Amino acid sequence: MTSKNSILTISGACKEYKTYYFLPHIFSRPTSFPALDNVSLSLHQGEILGIIGESGSGKTTLGKSIINLNKLTRGTISLFGRDVTGFSQRKFRPLRKSIQMIFQDLDAALNPNMKIKNILQDIYHSHHQGSKSDSEKQIINILESVYLNESILEKYPTELSGGQKRRVSIAGVLLVGPKIIIADEPTSGLDAHVQRLIMHLLLKLQSLNKLSMVLISHDLSLIQEMCQRIIVMYQGSIVETGTKDEIFQNTAHPYTQQLVNAQLQNISQYQEHSRHLKQNHGNTKLIKPTQGCMFSPHCSRYLLLGKPEICTSKPSTLSKLSFSPTHNVKCYFPL
Numbered sequence: 001m002t003s004k005n006s007i008l009t010i011s012g013a014c015k016e017y018k019t020y021y022f023l024p025h026i027f028s029r030p031t032s033f034p035a036l037d038n039v040s041l042s043l044h045q046g047e048i049l050g051i052i053g054e055s056g057s058g059k060t061t062l063g064k065s066i067i068n069l070n071k072l073t074r075g076t077i078s079l080f081g082r083d084v085t086g087f088s089q090r091k092f093r094p095l096r097k098s099i100q101m102i103f104q105d106l107d108a109a110l111n112p113n114m115k116i117k118n119i120l121q122d123i124y125h126s127h128h129q130g131s132k133s134d135s136e137k138q139i140i141n142i143l144e145s146v147y148l149n150e151s152i153l154e155k156y157p158t159e160l161s162g163g164q165k166r167r168v169s170i171a172g173v174l175l176v177g178p179k180i181i182i183a184d185e186p187t188s189g190l191d192a193h194v195q196r197l198i199m200h201l202l203l204k205l206q207s208l209n210k211l212s213m214v215l216i217s218h219d220l221s222l223i224q225e226m227c228q229r230i231i232v233m234y235q236g237s238i239v240e241t242g243t244k245d246e247i248f249q250n251t252a253h254p255y256t257q258q259l260v261n262a263q264l265q266n267i268s269q270y271q272e273h274s275r276h277l278k279q280n281h282g283n284t285k286l287i288k289p290t291q292g293c294m295f296s297p298h299c300s301r302y303l304l305l306g307k308p309e310i311c312t313s314k315p316s317t318l319s320k321l322s323f324s325p326t327h328n329v330k331c332y333f334p335l
């Protein structure tokens, strides 16, 4: 999935977290849990690439791995044509001007002991040479662009609403002026009007060819509006990739279909997942397959086709659908 004009390429990324049944302890052995399993993708110059998938599917883990906040267990990452796999924080620091993340977890992103003014000034001065008055002007301009009043500068993060904090963190990222933004649920907590205005701002930057973005969101209508290509993740793996129309109009993976249906019926993906489980298995206790397709216990198509053995015995790989050069699916019996 690499191409000549890709500015970010990930190949075979795996991330294993260690989990303990009891507290870490010399007698308790950790078990490894794969949060990312052989993920490969590329982001092209000027593109907005969407990533969707239910809670826990590995989206944030992937985003943090891209900006070097998570070390991959296996796989490689290249940024602007340079292999950055395994870079130390110090070696990666100069790249932070070019790649930034809008964090899903706002409390981790904003230091509660600093006024917004100081947080934004620190960000400005760690990436730009300008004077104090340059930074003040720039900060006020950026605050305006995210529809925040400058009175917010004297406040602490704990005095702000979720939506205000979200916009301060977006302002911080824009202040750096990166070429790539990893935006992890950037509009959650914003009212519909402000969400639209901020997305237009990001689209404007993208159309000026100043920005490429990986947009992670549960909001499928936002993904449809903003993204040219979309990746669908399930339990740490990519199960489908394609253009917006391929994913939403010619859905190939039963899991994607479940996500899209949940959106059409305006119910949460979690509710849809539980509904399917109840319908198919009578209860919500999961039987996790040890091999083959992880989605098979929840897959209505698998049941419909009489539980084909191959689905649970042999891992499927992401393969191109014969009639499209851009549509890939990881399923033996795509829709």
Ligand SMILES: Nc1ncnc2c1ncn2[C@@H]1O[C@H](COP(=O)(O)OP(=O)(O)OP(=O)(O)O)[C@@H](O)[C@H]1O
Pocket: 017, 018, 035, 053, 054, 055, 056, 057, 058, 059, 060, 061, 062, 104
């Ligand atoms: N630091 C960590 N240590 C151990 N497990 C972790 C850690 N961070 C994430 N995980 C686990 O990895 C899996 C993927 O988490 P991740 O946050 O990437 O999911 P997500 O797709 O971003 O979910 P959401 O949509 O809820 O934000 C989850 O099962 C989560 O519990």
Ligand SMILES: [Mg+2]
Pocket: 059, 060, 061, 104, 184
């Ligand atoms: Mg997340």
